[in-house]
Amino acid sequence: MVLEMIFAKYNYIIYITLMTIGFYGMIGKRNLIKKLIGMSIFQYSIFLFYVSAADVSGGTAPILLKEPAVYVNPLPHVLILTAIVVAVSTLAVGLSLVIRIYREYGTLDEDKILELSK
Amino acid sequence: MITDHLPILLIIIGFFGAFFTPIIGMIRKKLCSPWATFITMLQFLISLLLLYNVLAAGNLSYWLGGWQPPWGIEYAVDILNAFVLVIVAGVCFLVSIYSRKSLGLEVPGKEIPLYTLYIVLSTGMLGIVITGDVFNLYVFLEISSLAAYALIALGGRQSAMASFNYMIMGTISASFILLGIGYLYVMTGTLNMADLSILLPGIYGRPVLLVAIALIVVGLSIKTALYPLHTWLPDAYTHAPSAISALLAGTFTKVGIYALIRVMFTVISPSYVIETVPVMSMLTWLAAIGILAGSILAIAQYDIKRMLAYSSVSQIGYIILGVGLANNIAMTGGILHILSHSLMKTGLFMVSGAIIYRTGIKNIYQLKGMGKKMPYTMGAFVVGALSMIGIPPTVGFASKFYLAWGALEAGKWVFVIVILLSSLLTAVYFWRIFENVYFGVHETEEIKKDEAPLSMLIPIVIFAALVFLAGIFASIPIEVIKIWVIGVLP
Secondary structure: OHHHHHHHOHHHHHHHHHHHHHHHHHHHOOEHHHHHHHHHHHHHHHHHHHHHHOOOOOOEOOOOOOOOOOEOOHHHHHHHHHHHHHHHHHHHHHHHHHHHHHHHHOOOEHHHHHHHOO | OHHHHHHHHHHHHHHHHHHHHHHHHHHOHHHHHHHHHHHHHHHHHHHHHHHHHHHHHOOEEEEHHHOOOOOOOEEEEOHHHHHHHHHHHHHHHHHHHHHHHHHHHHOOOOHHHHHHHHHHHHHHHHHHHHEOEHHHHHHHHHHHHHHHHHHHOOOOOOHHHHHHHHHHHHHHHHHHHHHHHHHHHHHHOOOEHHHHHHHHHHHOOOHHHHHHHHHHHHHHHHHHOOHHHOOHHHHHHHHOOHHHHHHHHHHHHHHHHHHHHHHHHHHOOHHHHHHHOOHHHHHHHHHHHHHHHHHHHHHOOOEHHHHHHHHHHHHHHHHHHHHHHOOHHHHHHHHHHHHHHHHHHHHHHHHHHHHHHHOOOOEHHHOOOHHHHOHHHHHHHHHHHHHHHOOOOOHHHHHHHHHHHHHHHOOOHHHHHHHHHHHHHHHHHHHHHHHHHHHOOOOOOOOOOOOOOHHHHHHHHHHHHHHHHHHHOOHHHHHHHHHHHHHHOO
């Protein structure tokens, strides 16, 4: 019963797992680059949720065909295209901040930076 | 008619302005700042027109590209929107005048990226407020946040780390909001706020809606810096350039609160978040703790900007308290406090920026004799501080009065005590500054008058005057807010 539920909704299980990994990376890791990696995993897991929720079993790509066909919901894909752009820009801002922090302190370890900035 | 297109013009002008800033900067770098002032002035005028139109002719609905909602994106303007739009655009406009000298000293030679980001930030915030589509809200939230991260990082030595921490928190918040919106979309198949408010009652009580509410509330609480989630705010405001601190303190957190009010009271119905799920009473308690904790932490600070930042945490608590008590009077007080906190905190941060501009002093124990050195600037500081404490006839008094009255109306004495106690604590941390500024030196000591430059002084004085004017004529904003509040909370 439980196993059936897990198999039927495996996409949600995967997105929650990825989200937790990403969240741990952002909160638990002390290295700033690892935090950024965690941040990306966290954001992309949510994109995965959107895209998998758009799926219709047996559906094709949402393009105009000669015969009517079942197609997947295109709207979440479009939304996620926007969100991917946002995620990329966030990552770019984050990486440029990391470069500045490294030039300032000469390290990327959060604890050492906290000590140095006292 | 062009007036029909005012909602979209507000946003288009901003992005147009941001796009042309580098080109104008290529001609002459000095022109960037007047250009930003011009663009934000246009946005301010449009917001005033929108408020006037809404008051005269009722709610506006603008369909982007002529696509009918819920399929197309809708910009919906009602009284709450228009009121917050005027506050945000007004603060952006006045701070842009102030910022020319202040940022010219603190961030020299970076006018082009600075003012491009400045316009993007102001447009993003206006976009959050004006949109009637939840996904559009997320996009504007990220646009303005990204601009804010970059602007904060332009500050001093520690600003990059402050900005990085803010970015991590901000991304968690935005991702939670995105996920919450995703849940709402999967359940209802729509992203339009008005359409959601019709479809959501059909799924009240489903656990998935509770998850969506939880995600959105936590996400927006991080953005508004509600007490236990405020950790990004003090660092970010302390290390950002002064003009940017003033701008963010006056507008950015208010926009988050606006989004919270919009989602809780328009998208999800008030009765559901008050009675069925006690979201509101939970927020009230957090706000009450935040009010006291923010004030106490502010007393412990000796950096003037850090003190003001912690006091922001406390003042945000007031607004959330008013919203969370969710009766007519407290809600009016809460929304009025959005106005009063914007006016006084922007003014106070501007004064701290002016002191840094003239003397470079950040420590409040070194401010001795500043009352003689910069009399008008410090006079404006006193006005702002009195308003923060809540002394009549300032606007801070009006909103605190309404909040306390609303708490009494709700029968919750605890919150009245919290408001009074926090006013006392506020008096304590501002008194330390008064003492140093006015009583720190002997009468005989000669101090040369060295006032802030006029382009910084005028916006500061305007804010101080507005604190008084909005306090004396408080009935005007209150009447405007009441029309909206009575429509939502009968």
